[in-house]
Amino acid sequence: MNQGRQLYQHSLTLLTDLYQLTMAYGYWKSGMADKEAVFNMFFRRNPFQGGYTIACGLAHVVEFLQYFQFSEDDLAYLDTLTGNDDQPLFEPDFLKYLRNLRFTCDIDAIPEGTAVFPQEPMLRIKGPILQCQLLETPILNILNFQSLIATKAARIVQVTKGEPILEFGLRRAQGIDGGLTASRAAYIGGCAATSNVLAGKLFNIPVKGTHAHSWIMSFDTELEAFETYAKVMPNNCIFLVDTYDSIEGVKKAIQVGKQLKAKGYKMAGIRLDSGDLAYLSIEARKLLDEAGFQEASILASNDLDENIINSLKNQGATINVWGVGTKLVTAYDQPALGGVYKLAAIRNDQDEWDYKIKLSEQVIKISTPGIQQVRRYHNGNGFIADMIYDTESFVSNRSSVMIDPMDYTKRRKLDNSAPYEDLLVPVFREGKLIYELPPIEAIKERVQGQLSMFHEGIKRFANPHIYPVGLEKNLYDFKTNLILKLRNLKTEAEEV
Numbered sequence: 001m002n003q004g005r006q007l008y009q010h011s012l013t014l015l016t017d018l019y020q021l022t023m024a025y026g027y028w029k030s031g032m033a034d035k036e037a038v039f040n041m042f043f044r045r046n047p048f049q050g051g052y053t054i055a056c057g058l059a060h061v062v063e064f065l066q067y068f069q070f071s072e073d074d075l076a077y078l079d080t081l082t083g084n085d086d087q088p089l090f091e092p093d094f095l096k097y098l099r100n101l102r103f104t105c106d107i108d109a110i111p112e113g114t115a116v117f118p119q120e121p122m123l124r125i126k127g128p129i130l131q132c133q134l135l136e137t138p139i140l141n142i143l144n145f146q147s148l149i150a151t152k153a154a155r156i157v158q159v160t161k162g163e164p165i166l167e168f169g170l171r172r173a174q175g176i177d178g179g180l181t182a183s184r185a186a187y188i189g190g191c192a193a194t195s196n197v198l199a200g201k202l203f204n205i206p207v208k209g210t211h212a213h214s215w216i217m218s219f220d221t222e223l224e225a226f227e228t229y230a231k232v233m234p235n236n237c238i239f240l241v242d243t244y245d246s247i248e249g250v251k252k253a254i255q256v257g258k259q260l261k262a263k264g265y266k267m268a269g270i271r272l273d274s275g276d277l278a279y280l281s282i283e284a285r286k287l288l289d290e291a292g293f294q295e296a297s298i299l300a301s302n303d304l305d306e307n308i309i310n311s312l313k314n315q316g317a318t319i320n321v322w323g324v325g326t327k328l329v330t331a332y333d334q335p336a337l338g339g340v341y342k343l344a345a346i347r348n349d350q351d352e353w354d355y356k357i358k359l360s361e362q363v364i365k366i367s368t369p370g371i372q373q374v375r376r377y378h379n380g381n382g383f384i385a386d387m388i389y390d391t392e393s394f395v396s397n398r399s400s401v402m403i404d405p406m407d408y409t410k411r412r413k414l415d416n417s418a419p420y421e422d423l424l425v426p427v428f429r430e431g432k433l434i435y436e437l438p439p440i441e442a443i444k445e446r447v448q449g450q451l452s453m454f455h456e457g458i459k460r461f462a463n464p465h466i467y468p469v470g471l472e473k474n475l476y477d478f479k480t481n482l483i484l485k486l487r488n489l490k491t492e493a494e495e496v
């Protein structure tokens with residue numbers, strides 16, 4: 001199956017923050033460039049005050065890494081950068097080093113379309129610290145945005161309950177890349193199609209659309225506009241009825257629908273784009289049904305999101321196709337997912353791992369050390385809990401104990417003979433891609449498959465149930481002791 005075309009057909013290697021390059025220079029200059037390190041990408045809170053997040057964007061991380069190489073042009077640009085003494089920021093030998101630099105890391109990641117939760121590593125990278133450091137910014141840029149939009153789309157899909165959503169966001173998206181990747185993520189999250197033609201071509205997404213008010217306004221009458229459209233595109237007629245008066249517009253659409261019928265075509269439906277969408281859709285449905293157009297769809301658009309759609313449904317709106325743009329592709333109510341990328345381990349001179357954490361006064365901001373994996377446990381009915389464990393210290397006994405990192409009194413015993421899935425899968429080994437990227441349709445199906453496996457409460461919008469995610473006990477204890485050590489406090493073992 002076709003995975004679609006490439007979005008990034010050239011090197012974007014400089015797509016990073018300057019400080020990644022100055023640190024890279026520092027690692028190189030101090031002989032640390034090849035020191036092996038492990039970083040994890042994770043987020044701390046689900047977006048939209050929701051109960052889950054959909055992982056999305058890995059395909060573009062892969063694409064980015066496959067083109068990762070400093071071009072002569074990139075190096076010439078870096079050569080122009082200066083410090084506050086007007087001297088070059090980077091010495092020529094470092095630029096020579098960058099010229100020969102190739103991506104050689106290992107990456108493990110949670111496949112796109114998987115539901116993920118706070119604290120879980122969505123992506124883990126192991127390799128020379130200089131490379132891991134440079135890649136922080138692009139990895140976060142790609143995964144944060146696409147996961148955010150896929151999650152927003154999944155929430156909207158939850159309320160339309162199987163009725164198709166057409167993503168109409170390109171005109172209000174955050175620039176060109178924002179528009180393209182939002183269309184992809186929205187489709188993965190569950191939208192049926194996009195109006196974005198380039199996204200359709202690049203990612204194998206179905207493209208769909210109606211027509212604009214300008215079409216109606218360019219004729220003397222609304223009827224003439226509908227008739228002309230019907231003539232030129234009899235197999236694609238969804239008439240926009242609200243330019244002058246929505247109810248009168250529906251009546252004209254019916255008139256032209258009858259003409260289409262007489263010629264053996266079918267009017268696909270009407271679109272409402274203003275006014276009280278509940279009232280107008282109910283009235284339109286009556287008129288369409290009375291005229292024998294029971295199969296004609298009622299598409300609505302106008303600043304829709306999951307909350308307005310929910311409200312419209314509660315009011316008995318008879319809309320059955322939803323056009324959603326701005327609020328989806330800009331993730332209007334939460335414009336960023338706060339994913340972070342933290343150093344979790346570094347090899348010491350004895351060739352052992354030194355586990356690292358970032359301390360914070362806020363417990364939620366203290367990072368977790370270790371080479372982490374996430375184990376998702378199932379019972380017969382669905383997913384019950386996710387346990388983050390350290391692959392180096394984990395002993396696979398019959399059962400494991402996991403502890404809530406925010407509250408050590410919350411513990412849970414998990415049966416390792418019950419079905420489970422380790423969520424992170426190998427993607428790159430020593431820079432070589434070993435993961436077969438799934439086709440977009442499979443990723444999209446995975447989202448709905450995943451969401452069907454969680455308790456309904458996790459999908460609730462208001463105060464969702466918190467899905468249990470914990471640290472395996474050894475990892476929890478190790479992290480606690482490391483925090484105590486860094487704070488110069490005694491561990492429990494030392495107290496006695």
Ligand SMILES: Nc1ncnc2c1ncn2[C@@H]1O[C@H](COP(=O)(O)OP(=O)(O)OP(=O)(O)O)[C@@H](O)[C@H]1O
Pocket residue numbers: 273274275276277278279301302303304308311312315
């Ligand atoms: N019955 C309804 N219940 C709740 N929200 C609705 C209902 N009908 C429409 N809306 C929403 O209310 C908002 C109406 O916005 P606004 O007043 O700007 O639109 P309008 O005046 O109808 O149309 P426009 O300004 O585009 O001509 C939109 O977000 C729309 O989706």
Ligand SMILES: O=P(O)(O)OC[C@H]1O[C@H](OP(=O)(O)OP(=O)(O)O)[C@H](O)[C@@H]1O
Pocket residue numbers: 168169171172212273301302303304323324325326327
């Ligand atoms: O409302 P959205 O969810 O972003 O969906 C896309 C909107 O884009 C079009 O409007 P247009 O650009 O003509 O602007 P207007 O309807 O606000 O006048 C269309 O009629 C939708 O209303």
Ligand SMILES: O=C(O)c1cccnc1
Pocket residue numbers: 168169195208209210211212301323325
């Ligand atoms: O096809 C449509 O109806 C459409 C496309 C983009 C934005 N609004 C509407």
